[in-house]
Amino acid sequence: MNLIEYSDREMLAMGLADRLATVLKLALDGHDRVSFCVPGGTSPGETFSNLSGVDLDWDRVHVFLNDERWVPEGHERSNTTLLKDTLLTDRARRAIYVPMANDAETPEAGIPALEAGLKEQLPISVLLLGMGTDGHTASLFPGGDNLAEAMAEDAPILLPMRTESQLEPRITLTRRVLADAMETHVLIMGEEKREVLERARRADPMDMPIAAFLRDADVHWAP
């Protein structure tokens, strides 16, 4: 793990956007198209806004989420809405958006169509992950009902996930799909998450799923 510390959150949002732009450009140099898989939640908005203004061949970048909360688009907890409002604007409006949500009533009903679209995006070229204070990443939650299946080597691309700590059902890319990424960055902010990160470095991934992705990752942190 490579820890990159920034003096504050604004510097992180600028520095991380810059780093992601560089690795996306490098990936685009060697491939006709690249896949860029990103988190939702509260942390990445400013980084996404900075990145959206970068001059890139966005029409060759296929963008999709790590995970989604099963809520309608436009809902305040929709990761899709965050993505469209903050990253897929400005120059990045030309990026190819790959859905992680649809109108199906349940994750189980929605997954087959979503998997069909995601399959051709793999392996992930550039992965950005977030992390919760419980050590979850994507929607791989400690204690999640499908966690064991989602962490297995033979997992499908997507699985539903439900856990008592969360308001709504989720869908998530599974460990093997995320761990296959060619390049991994993790975005965390605040002292509490820094302490969680230190614990996660020694943890069993079933207890703190972020642990499964740290070894080869660049972790970007600001207080």
Ligand SMILES: O=C1O[C@H](COP(=O)(O)O)[C@@H](O)[C@H](O)[C@H]1O
């Ligand atoms: O629920 C989620 O949580 C994590 C972390 O979010 P944050 O608000 O603590 O930054 C996020 O990475 C994931 O995509 C999201 O669905």
